[in-house]
Every structure is written in C-alpha cells, then in structure tokens.
Amino acid sequence: MQKILVVFGTRPEVIKLAPIINKLKVLKDWKTVIIASGQHKELIEPVLTLFDIVIDYNLGCSNIDLIDNANCISVSLKELLRKEKPDVLLVQGDTLTTYIASFVAFTEKIPIIHLEAGLRSGDKFSPFPEEVYRILSDDLSDIYLAPTKRAYENLLLEGKREDRIFLIGNTIVDALNMALESMDQEYIYNALGTKLQIDTQTLRSRPKVLITSHRRENIGDPLKSICKAVKRLATDYPETIFIWSLHKNPMVRQIVLSELRENPKNLILAEAFSYQETLLLLKESDVVMTDSGGIQEEIPSFKKPALVLRTITERNETIDYGFGFLVGQEEETIVNTFRYVYKNQDILNRLESIPNPYGDGRASDRFVSILRCYKFLKFLREYPNSYHEVLHECKSILG
Helix, strand or coil, X not given: CEEEEEEECCHHHHHHHHHHHHHHHCCCCEEEEEEECCCCCCCHHHHHHHCCCCCCEECCCCCCCHHHHHHXXXXXXXXXXXXXXXXXXXXXXXCHHHHHHHHHHHHCCCCEEEECCCCCCCCCCCCXXXXXXXXXXXXXXXXXXXXXXXXXXXXXXXXXXXXXXXXXXXXXXHHHHHHHHCCCHHHHHHHHHHHHCCCHHHHHHCCEEXXXXXXXXXXXXXXXXXXXXXXXXXXXXXXXXXXXECCCCHHHHHHHHHHCCCCCCCEEEECCCCHHHHHHHHHHCCEEEECCHHXXXXXXXXXXXXXXXXXXXCCHHHHHCCCEEECCCCHHHHHHHHHHHCCCHHHHHHXXXXXXXXXXXXHHHHHHHHHCCHHHHHHHHHCCCCCCCCCHHHHHCCC
C-alpha cells in the first residue's frame, strides 16, 4: 500500500484539494494522511465539514509573521515526515504552507506533486508573496498538475520536463460542483439574510454586487481607492445591494472599516461568508468585484462578469475569455468599467456561449488515473534513484 501525505494551510487549498481527498478515501491501495499547517484556523473548519474531511495532524502554525510561521511549519513538518514516511507529498497552489512543505519534503527526498502548477503573473511582487512561492514550489516538485494550457506552456518555457506535466484542469470546478450539489439554496438564502440583516425576499429580488479585496499589494492607498470607488457606485446605484465580504487580515479590515465607516445603506459590510454562501452570491450577483484568485476561477462557472481589482493576474484565462476586466485600483477606472459592464446584455449573452477555461469538473478523476499508472508507481517506489524516469506512458492515459 502506498501512502500519500496531503498538506494544506488555507481555505482555498482545502477547497481545491477536497475533490482529490474524497477520491483518495475510496482507493484501497492508498493510505491518505492529512495535515493542516494552521495558517488559517477558523476559516478552514467549515470547508472541512462541508467536504467531510478529517485532518490527522494540525501543526498549529498561525503566526502572522511569515518568517516565524515558516519556521514553525518546517520544524513541525520535518518531524511528521520522518514519522509517517510517505511515498509522496501532495500540495496545492501558492501559499507559505505549499512552499515550506515542498522544501521540507525535498530535503527528506520525498517526491512532490504540485496541484495547480504553472500559474505565473510575471511580477514577483504581484501577487506578493504568492508569485515567488509558486515558482519555488514548482522548482522543488517532481510532478506538475497544470490547470490550464497556459499553465502547461509556462512550465515548458521554464524548462520543466514535458513527461512530468499533466494537464488535468482546475479542481475548483470539481469542488464547486460538489458544493452546489449539496446546497440547500433556501437555507443558504435565509442564512445570508440573517448575516446581512436584510429580509430574504429583498435579498432575492434586488440586484447584487459582491466585493472582496485582501491582497497584500493592495493594502494602503490602492485599497482606499477601491473603497472610494465602491462607495461612489453604491451611491449612484441605490437599488443595488453592494455586499463587501470582510477579510480576517487586520490591516485590510482597518482600512475598509475606516474608509467605509459612513456608507450608503445599500453598501453592507459582512464577515467572511461560508463557501456555499459565497457560491450562491456569485451565482446571484450581477457583477463581482475582486482581487481573489479563486473567485477569478469560479465566475466562469456562473457566466458572470468580474472587475479584477489588480493590475496583473496569473489567471489570465479569466481576462482572455472575457469573464474578467482587469481594472487595477484607480477609482475612475473602476467606476467607468462598472458602468460599462453592469447589466450589459451583450456581455452576458456572449459569456453564456463561452466554455469554462478551467475545465470540465473531472480534474480529480484524471489525478486518480495518474496514481494508477504503473510507471508512476514504479517512480515512487524507486525514488530518488528514479528521478530521471520517463513518464510519458502515464500522460497517454489522460487522452
């Protein structure tokens, strides 16, 4: 029996790993060990419950200082790797947890699978520090699970071996479908009404705009400018409910709460939503305004337009396919683009006919196919001596 050790730290990691973890549960020839770093504490609990995931170890590393938290994760994880002796490590994305887990596994000569490999913005300070984390994680990894053709090509351009890059799609589509299938929409609407202190019928019937902003590079004047734009739009569109999901980062909260302390009644500041609440708001909103990478990947499933509150993005597919408008943080640009996009039927009609650039919801099935490939299993058994093994045979099973 092979053993796979899955490490995550943040809510987005849990969501994107959930479809794979649920597939692993039913594989009789694989044992799965799940580790939470503690990077997000309260935020991951609801999604663990939603996707029926039970962690085996929690490292308890939640220091806001990146260096201190990196030290906590690396020391704790080293002990667990030596105790569990996994055949392979699975990490996702571009977080501190992803990078440190990859580094520690590399020092222990444990092969690494990187889910969502190959995303690049081209600017190491945007998003900060995620762009560098994902590059370093890819450099340490052995198997690259690319979510899109662009990500696949990025890895090739950087010299990664083609036989190690697998184009499987983005597991966010798998996760989103799972969450929607189990959603009680009436219950979620009532929960949102209570949280937003607005009656459910009003929430259902009025136009809605969802806003999220939390990126480190937006903290300061950029976020203040975003706040001014949103406040202005809420004043100009009094019948529309603008819903701002507050992030836990204290620096983000301080700016938003200060800038919007006197806001129009139709601009509502709310604590972070559950995953299913977020999905329902994405489904029901007319426009989304966000700097979140995950939301950029989710909106194509709902055929909705988004204003991306960044100057550059690693999810270029969202922009290229027309689902996103890269507006930056300047107040006038945000306001003018919103006016152009809001209830623009031509845009909505076009989006309805565009396929989802992030896949068909079967990325986790393709992952399982890789695990069952004889050459891959041989690669794991003989690692690190098998480092130069060619795995083209495993690529062919994906079609």
